[in-house]
Amino acid sequence: MLVGTADLDALAAKAPRLPAFCTDTVSLARVEVFQAGFEMLAASREPLLPSGLHPTNPATLIVLAWRCAESPWGPFSLVQLRIGCRSGLRTRGFVWAAACDSPAVARELAARWGVPARLAHISVSRRYDGCSLAVRIGDATTLAIEAQDPDPLAPDDVQFTGTLTLAHTPHGLRLVQLEPRTQLERAERLRPRLERFDAAVWGHEALTPYYPVSASIGVGSIEIPPVRFVCRPDVLAFQGTESVGAAG
């Protein structure tokens, strides 16, 4: 089976530091949740994942954006670039990169859950005929997605896979498993189009989203419970999973 071949030292160099595993549940309310999925080229399957994870076939890049009106730290927007993968038997998204529009929230996300969020200007715009997402870092728009033709869905038709971040934890360098619970009140599916994507700014030439699959937007709430499991990034989950916090 295919496993990731990413340079772990390079990943470690940009991984956030978790002083302790988060033990409380954080609630986010009035969140607009936008998700767009793209297939990537086959050459992207392995180089973006540590060897403890399996890529999907085809390789997928999922862009997940939250525009959150209410959080313990105030309003913020967050964009995650997630590589579709498997940890053992489980469906996961490995957070390759992220951007946040609030310095304080970015620090919290990094310290609590290892989200590698850099500062950016993020715009999520929802209209009756579609929605758009744009991320500007410095003066450059590094990511722009336009999604059209909204089609109503039942909220539970939209699936959000579990999240893995890579962080320096009290256990060492680990994949940190986050299990956000997203409850949407309404949801729509759309047809995404990638208007702009700067792979170099996002950190790897293997980031090759070229084939739009689907997008969705919904409004609801998100709960992020305490971290229960971390995994060594260099061995498969069957051997490298450790319980922490609530599960420990």
Added chain:
Amino acid sequence: MRFGLFFEMSVPRPFGPGVEPAVFLNALEQARLADELGFDWVWAVEHHFLEEYSHCSAPEVVLAAIAAQTRRIRVGHGAVVCVPEMNHPVRVAERAATLDILSQGRLELGTARSSTWTELGGFGANPDDTKKTWDEFVRVLPRLWGDEPVRYEGRCFSLPERNVLPKPVQKPHPPLWVTVTSPGTELDAAERGLGCLGVAAAGYAEQERRTREYHRRIQLCDPVGAVVNDRVTTLNFLYCHENRGVATERGMRMLGLFGLANSHLLWTREAYPTRAYQSLGNLAPAAASDAGNPGAARDAPEGICIGDPQQITRAIERWQSIGVDGINFLVNAMETLPQTEVLESLRLFAQEVMPKFQGVI
């Protein structure tokens, strides 16, 4: 109770020279032995692009070879993907009728709609439409086989007046099945008079509920074909060895690797939100998607036919008691088991277990 082999043609990496051919040739040998031993069916799936998990993209070719090399065993085209981007309904009818002729009336035709984005996306098919196209296919196939000529105006395809050739030798036509993955599909099967070709690992209680409901509903069916197929089969793994410990060690390794490959498929619902796909996958729908411990292995499905002959007999007796008419077996996965062990397992099963169920249909 009837027994069959179920071929996925899973291929281990690395895909070096000779690896794929060995999988196909081993399957042919298994089919020949199954024919000699008295198995009832050999099924070949249709999958596309599913590296490692299934390289069986042209099952009609595999089944033609099997038909040519066997005398008695029935060949199951299981299942044809009823999505027009993958298979035009006329081509399905033509290929199936040809297989029925070449096998001298031994064809069983399964129907399906594909579960993965890898496949549907690869052919540019819209996941929202696959239930609809499947329904249209199963209604029109008997007409394409039976009417001379046939004219059809439908939703996913239309056909000006033509005679679709050849015609199957089985009259009125080969038995029709539908693969059952998601809960509820057994009712779709029942309402249309189609056999229930189970490909999901349901436990005893769940299978009993589904089977009971299927048999109740099929009494009231509006059959799509000229005959009703009211049989229910399940999918299982088979590794039979005199030594229970050896059987468990080898068989569970096969099962585990197949389950791992299965969980790595890119399911439609994961990539494309839709009402049309309510479950993830076919072996343990919840396990692949839930939060949970990624280090945990999946529990072995209930009633698995891995063990010594006595264990396997007990499992089959239980399946039989809840109304299952047949069991199709995966006998290897990714060539985990050497071919000699697979063949020995089949022989032992045929010698020690099958006789206990002969004549019990």
